[in-house]
Amino acid sequence: MIKVFKLPDLGEGLTESEIVAWHIAPGDTVTLNQHIADVETAKAVVELPSPFAGTVSTLHQPTGVVVQVGEAIVSFDVEGAEPAAAAPTAGTDVPAGVPAGVAAPAEPAQEREAVLVGYGASVERGGRPQRRARRGAAPAPAAAIVVPAAASVRASVPGSVPASVPAGVGAVGAERPRSTPPVRALARDLGIDLARLTGTGPDGLITRDDVRAGALTGPGADATVPAIGAAASVPGARESRTPIKSVRKHTAAAMVRSAFTAPHVTEFLTVDVTPTMELLDSLKRNRAFADQRINILTVVAKALCIAASRHPSVNTRWDDEAGEIVQYHYVNLGIAAATPRGLLVPNITDADALGLTGLSAALAALTDAARAGTTSPAALSGGTITITNIGVFGIDAGTPILNPGEAAILAMGAIRRTPWEYKGEIALRQVMTLSLSFDHRLVDGEQGSRFLADIGAILAEPGMVLTMV
Structure with missing residues (x-):
């Protein structure tokens, strides 16, 4: 029986995804939950598992194409199939985008559509194992990949379809x-x-x-x-064009919505962080922390969590539909990360419950995942307040835009050796500027100022934490 797998909602309410790479070809035998494709949502690259065990019959979409949720992407021949050439009858589910004359056999009307395993798909397995198609075998006759004639086929992803293959046609039987x-x-x-x-x-x-x-x-x-x-682009051309999609498209929409919905206020505080830097140096020399990646971001993250517990208005959300202010009693700390795919803001769940070593480990895992492109969609939602470290780019201060749905975002500037008044004299000290943007509907000027001042006090004199907790 031919089973058509349609692009599912990957759990984030997104309406479309791009096929980044196929890891199967027509004729391949796949098992339940086998990784068959990489798809890119507006938030992350997701590994798509197979909801069926059977043989790949047809790839309906080439790589590089943005597919709407509910569109057919691949068909499987599950053992016990009816003849593949059977004419469609009333109620036959013909995959979206399949040209007239190329029909898929009917599925029982009462069966649920195939979705990701764990979302309710029924899986049928044959009683006898099927032989896997040999690598390098000749392409199957007829259309191995069915592509809608009107589909806009863009450049494929490296590692998927060689450049010599015509657009819309996958490499059948090639060694992956x-x-x-x-x-x-x-x-x-x-x-x-x-x-x-x-x-x-x-x-x-x-x-x-x-x-x-x-x-x-x-x-x-x-x-x-x-x-x-x-x-x-074309060599010598005066301009080039890049499709707006995936993370860039999602980020742009979110930032516009945030900028024109929440009334932003930004405050700045310049702090002598020399004592904090001396603390970090002492931790590096301490064998107990030798394997920990504790740095200035770790300390700022902990200071923010402590300050948020003293000024809870910065850790809230404005629920316009319900006409309510949602107060969070936990901190899911978002960390803005610049990646080759664009800006991502994964968050550390319950960051307020972690100490320096716990935050250090969580930040390291978060950073490694963002750089490798393996951040899960779940890690990109549910944040309550955000830190962005613009200092790594040599920037002193800025006016960050709120992550949608959050009340505050803190920007860390670069640490510079600066002439500074210290004990009644001028000395070279390590100085940083903090920039806090907040939603003025949720955070009054006094509340935002006191929150920022608490973070600054901890960085200027880490021992001040003892007076705050």
């Missing part, structure tokens, strides 16, 4: 490069075709070093296939 999701994300960021690399890892696994070597030497790069989000 063995790699991990972080390595595939790195290859996409660098514009490297994994199919042209030789893996040096166990059993030919392609590693990060293999991808970086390919970027430096050139043989792994496919000059005809731009990376995701790259502008389609």
Whole structure:
């Protein structure tokens, strides 16, 4: 029986996703929950598992195409199938985008549509194992991939369809490069075709070093296939155009909504953080903290959590529909992260319950996931207040825009050795500027000022924490 898998709602209420890469081809035998594709939502790249065990019949969408939730993306031949050439009858579910004359056999009307495993899909398995198609086998006759004639097929992702293959047609039966999701994300960021690399890892696994070597030497790069989000340009052209999609599209909409919904106020505080930097130096020399990545961001995160407990208005949300102010009794601390895919704001759940070492570990995991492109959609929602570290770019201060639904965002500026009054004299001290933007509907000027002053007091004299907790 032919089972049509339609793009599901990946749990974030998003209406569309882009097919980044296929990891199956027509003729392949797949198992339940097998990773079959990478799809990019407005928030993250998600590994899509198979809801069926069977043989891949048809790929309905090529890579690089934005697909709406509910559109057919792949069909599976589950054992016990009716003849594939059966004519459609009343009630037959013909996949969206399939041209006239190319029909999929009917599914029982009472069955639920295939969705991600765990979301209610029924799975049928054959009693006899099926042989997997041999690698390098000839393409199946008839249309292996059905692409709507009106579909706008953009450049495919490196590692999916070679440039020599016509647009909309996948490489059938080709050997898929063995790699991990972080390595595939790195290859996409660098514009490297994994199919042209030789893996040096166990059993030919392609590693990060293999991808970086390919970027430096050139043989792994496919000059005809731009990376995701790259502008389609012509040498010598006076301008180029890049499609607005995925993270950039989502970020733009969110920032516009935030800027024109919440009345922003920004305050600045310049602080002598020399005592905090001396504390960090002493922790590095302490063997008990030798393996911890405790840095200025860790200390600022802890200071923010302490200050938020003293000034709870900064940790709230304005619920316009209900006409209520939602007060959070926990802190899900968002950390703005600049990635090759755009701005992401993953958050640390219950950050207020963590000490310095716990925050250090959580920040390290969050940063590594963001850089590797493996941040889960769940980690990108539910934040209550945010920190953005603009100091890493050498910027002293700014006016950050609130993450939608949050009452405050704190920007950390660069730490500079600056002439500063210290004990009645001028001395070179390590100085930082903090910038706090807040929603004036939720946070009064006094509340925002006291919150910022508390953070500054902790950084200027870490021992002040003892008077606040």
